[in-house]
Amino acid sequence: GAVVSQHPSRVICKSGTSVKIECRSLDFQATTMFWYRQFPKQSLMLMATSNEGSKATYEQGVEKDKFLINHASLTLSTLTVTSAHPEDSSFYICSAREGGRMSANTGELFFGEGSRLTVL
Amino acid sequence: RKEVEQDPGPFNVPEGATVAFNCTYSNSASQSFFWYRQDCRKEPKLLMSVYSSGNEDGRFTAQLNRASQYISLLIRDSKLSDSATYLCVVNQGGKLIFGQGTELSVKP
Numbered sequence: 001g002a003v004v005s006q007h008p009s010r011v012i013c014k015s016g017t018s019v020k021i022e023c024r025s026l027d028f029q030a031t032t033m034f035w036y037r038q039f040p041k042q043s044l045m046l047m048a049t050s051n052e053g054s055k056a057t058y059e060q061g062v063e064k065d066k067f068l069i070n071h072a073s074l075t076l077s078t079l080t081v082t083s084a085h086p087e088d089s090s091f092y093i094c095s096a097r098e099g100g101r102m103s104a105n106t107g108e109l110f111f112g113e114g115s116r117l118t119v120l
Numbered sequence: 121r122k123e124v125e126q127d128p129g130p131f132n133v134p135e136g137a138t139v140a141f142n143c144t145y146s147n148s149a150s151q152s153f154f155w156y157r158q159d160c161r162k163e164p165k166l167l168m169s170v171y172s173s174g175n176e177d178g179r180f181t182a183q184l185n186r187a188s189q190y191i192s193l194l195i196r197d198s199k200l201s202d203s204a205t206y207l208c209v210v211n212q213g214g215k216l217i218f219g220q221g222t223e224l225s226v227k228p
Contacts, residue, residue: 034216041128043207043220044164093163109216111163 003027004096006112013084014120020080021115023094029074030096034109035067038091050077084119091116121146124219126208132225137198141222143191143208152211153184155193157204158221164207167193198226 003026013019023033031052036044048069049057056069068080077096081088095109126143133139145153153170168175170182170191181194191208203226208219 032214036218041220043124044218046215046217049215091161109166111165114161114163116161 004030004094004110004112006094006115008115009113010116010118012118012120015085016083018080018082019084019117020078021092021094021117023077023079023096023112025075025096025110028096030077031074033071033077033094033096035069035077035079036093036095038093038114044093047079081117084117086119089117089119122219123147123212123217124208124210126219126222128220128222130223130225132227133198134227135198135200137226138194138196139198139224140195141193141206141208141224143193143219145189145191145208145210145217147210147212148186148189150189150210150212150217153191154209154211154216155180155182155191156207156209156218158207159204164218167206195224198224200226200228202226 005024005026007022011019033050035047037047038044046059047062050069050071052071052074058064066082071077091114093114094112097109124145131139155167156164157167158164168177168182170184172184174183179196183192195202203224205221205223207221210217
């Protein structure tokens, strides 16, 4: 099956620093990638939809200037948490759907391994 | 009201038991439905899609009731390896909306 790689898997940083998380589709092209955040014992919350070559679409309540998303190629999307604070500590997961809009309703998303961010 | 609601559990069952999970969704325009499985501190993985006619995959049976906006997952003859969190997922306009998950623990 399709493989999505996410890096780093774990990061600890000081408050006020910025952290970049990379999401790569290894064996397929992903015109659309999704970024989720999951707090302990809670559901995955969609943060934004990353579109190759255009601006990301953010969900309500997600600050676009704090969570910078770049999708410069068909196999790479990055999420940068700027000026991170302890409340940003969470599990960030990217996902991608194989193919483009024609497969929008097939439902299967391939997830990266997730990045656990701890802000001290 | 949450868009996708599940009983968080945990469900503690012995090996061999049959267990059922329920899920309701609020948006009647939702297009498709899925169950994902998430192991502790890992990424979610697709378990099965859910069709209106109901569908079965081995020990797993999924049902959808669009009129009631209700989805279910039945696990028969549960195994220790079934222990995980089961996520009810709804496709709304190409975006997957996740329930908070139901935790299952299968004991020897």
